[in-house]
Every structure is written in structure tokens, then in C-alpha cells.
Amino acid sequence: xxxxxxxxxxxxxxxxxxxxxxGHLSPFNFSRRAxxxxxxxxxxxxCGICHTDxxxxxxEWGICTYPIVPGHELVxxxxxxxxxxxxxxxxDRVGVGAVVGACHDCDNCxxxxxxxxxxMVLTYSSIYHDGTVTYGGYSDTMVANERYxxxxxxxxxxxxxxxxxxxxxxxxxxxxxxxxxxxGKHIGIVGLGGxxxxxxxxxxxxGAKVTVISTSPSKKDEALKQxxxxxxxxxxxxxxxxxxxxxxxxxIDTVSAVHAISPLIDLLKSHGKLIMVGAPDKPLELPVYxxxxxxxxxxxxxxxxMKETQExxxxxxxxxxxxxxxxxxxxxxxxxxxxxxxxxxxYRFVIDVGNTLAATRP
Ligand code: NAP
Ligand code: ZN
Numbered sequence: 001x002x003x004x005x006x007x008x009x010x011x012x013x014x015x016x017x018x019x020x021x022x023g024h025l026s027p028f029n030f031s032r033r034a035x036x037x038x039x040x041x042x043x044x045x046x047c048g049i050c051h052t053d054x055x056x057x058x059x060e061w062g063i064c065t066y067p068i069v070p071g072h073e074l075v076x077x078x079x080x081x082x083x084x085x086x087x088x089x090x091x092d093r094v095g096v097g098a099v100v101g102a103c104h105d106c107d108n109c110x111x112x113x114x115x116x117x118x119x120m121v122l123t124y125s126s127i128y129h130d131g132t133v134t135y136g137g138y139s140d141t142m143v144a145n146e147r148y149x150x151x152x153x154x155x156x157x158x159x160x161x162x163x164x165x166x167x168x169x170x171x172x173x174x175x176x177x178x179x180x181x182x183x184g185k186h187i188g189i190v191g192l193g194g195x196x197x198x199x200x201x202x203x204x205x206x207g208a209k210v211t212v213i214s215t216s217p218s219k220k221d222e223a224l225k226q227x228x229x230x231x232x233x234x235x236x237x238x239x240x241x242x243x244x245x246x247x248x249x250x251x252i253d254t255v256s257a258v259h260a261i262s263p264l265i266d267l268l269k270s271h272g273k274l275i276m277v278g279a280p281d282k283p284l285e286l287p288v289y290x291x292x293x294x295x296x297x298x299x300x301x302x303x304x305x306m307k308e309t310q311e312x313x314x315x316x317x318x319x320x321x322x323x324x325x326x327x328x329x330x331x332x333x334x335x336x337x338x339x340x341x342x343x344x345x346x347y348r349f350v351i352d353v354g355n356t357l358a359a360t361r362p
Pocket of ligand 1 (some may be wrong): 162192213254303343347
């Protein structure tokens with residue numbers, strides 16, 4: 001007999017799930033595994049809403065199976081640890097990002113790059129090692145192997161820190177890996193959304209000169225005054241783009257929709273790097289000639305490994321970097337998704353799971 005999500009595991013769990021491509025979320029009973037020897041269990045207190053959650057519940061990339069409990073920026077307080085857990089104690093403030101499993105044996109895993117392991121397991125809508133479906137952070141409890149647990153320093157707030165678990169590491173990792181986390185580099189951040197705004201903060205903390213490249217002139221003041229960007233380019237303003245040609249060492253593109261990258265390649269100096277982290281649902285056009293003329297590089301990057309994620313959180317705590325958030329209740333989630341789709345969030349929704357989920361039980 002096939003077990004229902006409620007019957008699969010011994011521990012009761014409750015969250016909100018999407019059941020079909022409308023992406024509408026509603027209350028959902030399921031279950032979580034018992035705390036294994038290497039596992040950490042925690043009560044979820046907050047969970048960020050990443051644009052990936054929106055694309056997933058609508059199955060825009062065609063890789064998800066329903067029901068989907070989204071959420072891969074979840075934080076909370078540890079309630080139980082397995083017998084072989086080494087660095088985590090009951091009561092600790094912890095979080096989980098986009099990944100909860102990998103083979104731990106391949107070249108990628110041995111280099112602390114679980115995200116690039118062929119057997120990598122995503123936090124939701126993925127098949128775990130035991131054959132069951134993974135469910136994310138729009139839920140009351142979480143259990144994960146300790147390797148995927150991120151420890152929050154004392155001065156890092158749980159609500160404003162939650163988005164760093166995906167948005168933060170997705171910007172931090174390419175800045176470091178591609179040699180862009182250096183004083184004096186001119187870095188462009190395309191798209192001032194959840195990822196983009198923390199990208200500005202990290203790039204500034206690395207000592208770079210940062211320019212936001214945006215379709216929303218209304219975000220200029222916040223970009224410059226609140227996030228510390230040095231300048232702001234409106235990508236639809238041809239004259240502004242023309243004047244900035246050939247001035248960037250690196251550009252991180254966070255745009256979630258199909259868009260032209262040719263104007264961004266033109267912004268790069270020779271040997272400049274355009275790093276794609278946004279995930280549009282259709283291929284983008286790649287003009288080759290402008291790449292040749294200047295030995296420019298276009299690359300991609302996905303979140304980051306677990307060791308680097310901890311390093312990023314510790315760095316953020318040291319430099320007082322948190323996300324700019326709008327905290328919402330669980331029953332607001334469908335409205336939040338609609339607003340996110342319309343680019344109407346400054347700059348990340350975070351669900352107050354701890355205080356508002358229980359009241360939504362049918
Ligand atoms: P978000 O908060 O919606 O931000 C995306 C930003 O892109 C918007 O704020 C907007 O900035 C800009 N934008 C939106 N539509 C646009 C359009 N049609 N043309 C040009 N610019 C547009 O989303 P997010 O949570 O930051 O996620 C961004 C993307 O990264 C998503 O595709 C997500 O799935 C992906 N992602 C990838 C990874 C990874 O590991 N690589 C991790 C997390 C998320 P302006 O108003 O400033 O133009
Ligand atoms: Zn994400």
C-alpha cells in the first residue's frame with residue numbers, strides 16, 4: 001500500500017502546500033522522520049519567501065511534484081539532536097538552506113560543494129535518500145542531517161538572517177569564487193530584489209564599488225542610502241547604459257525573467273565576468289561576438305556549499321548584514337506570492353511561522 005504524506009514517517013508535521021500549478025497554498029498535514037543519529041530537529045520560527053518558491057509552486061521549470069511545501073530559508077530553535085551530532089545542542093538557533101542531502105563521497109562533496117553533487121537533495125520537492133519526498137520550511141518542524149545545519153551567531157537575528165540561507169549565499173559564493181570579492185573592483189548587481197539587495201551589502205563589505213542595474217527607478221534612493229550602493233543604473237535608459245559601457249569587472253545577474261544579456265556584456269571591461277544566478281524559465285540569447293571582443297566570460301552559480309554558507313553567516317554577523325524584510329503571517333502567503341510576482345516587495349517576505357502557523361490548522 002502506498003503511504004500518504006501523513007503516514008510515511010513517525011513524527012506529525014503541519015505546514016502549507018501547493019497542490020497544482022495554480023500555486024495556491026493551503027494547510028497540509030504530513031510527517032517527518034524520527035531524529036536519526038546524525039540528525040538535528042528544530043522548531044521552525046521564520047521562513048523567507050524566495051522567488052524560487054514562487055517558480056516551484058507553479059512548476060515553471062517542470063521539475064516539481066505536488067504537493068509542494070516550499071521554503072528553503074528556514075530558521076528556528078533546536079529541540080532534539082541525534083547521538084552522533086557533534087556541534088549542535090538543544091536550544092541552539094539554527095537554519096537550513098536549499099539543500100538537505102548529497103552523497104558525501106564525490107569530488108564535489110569532498111570539496112564542500114554539496115550543491116554540485118549529482119546526488120544532491122533539495123530541501124523541498126526532491127527525493128531524499130530514504131525514497132520519500134522532502135518538504136520545506138513553510139511548516140512547524142524540520143529535521144536535517146547536521147551537515148546541512150547552519151549555526152546563527154548570537155547577534156544575527158533569526159528573521160532578518162533567514163534570507164541569507166539562500167539569497168545571501170547565492171550572492172556571496174560567486175563574488176568569492178570569481179575573484180570579485182576584492183576592494184576596488186567595480187561590481188554590478190542586476191535586479192534589486194531578495195538576492196540583489198543582499199548582494200549589494202556583501203559586495204560593499206568586500207570593499208567593492210557597487211552599481212545597481214535595475215528596471216525600477218523608484219528603488220534608487222534605498223539602493224544608495226540604505227544598502228550603500230555607489231551608483232544606480234536604470235537598465236531601460238539607453239543613454240545611462242551607453243555611458244557605463246566597459247566599466248565593470250563583474251556583474252551578478254539575479255533577474256528571474258527572460259531578459260537581454262547583451263547590454264550587460266557591453267558593460268564589462270575586457271576580462272570582465274557576467275555571472276548568472278537568476279533562473280528564468282526559458283533560455284536566454286547569448287551573443288558570442290561581444291564575448292570574443294574582450295575575452296569576457298559568462299558563467300552560472302548555484303547557492304554555495306555548507307562550509308561556505310556557515311562562513312557567509314559568520315561574515316554577515318561580523319559586518320551587520322541582514323536582509324531588509326517584511327514579516328508576514330502564514331495566512332498572508334498567497335497574497336505575498338502575488339505581490340512577489342509583481343515585483344512588489346521591499347525586499348524579502350519572511351513568514352512568522354512560529355507565531356502564526358498553528359492558528360491556521362483547520
Ligand atoms: P526577486 O526578489 O523577485 O528579485 C528579482 C529582481 O529581478 C526584481 O526585484 C527586479 O529587480 C528584477 N526583475 C524582475 N522582473 C524583471 C524583468 N522582467 N526584467 C528585468 N528585471 C526584472 O527574486 P529573488 O528571490 O531575488 O530571486 C531571483 C532569481 O534567482 C529567481 O529566478 C530565483 O529562482 C533565482 N535564484 C537562484 C539561486 C541560485 O542558486 N542560483 C538561488 C536563489 C534564487 P528591479 O526592480 O531592480 O529591476
Ligand atoms: Zn532561494
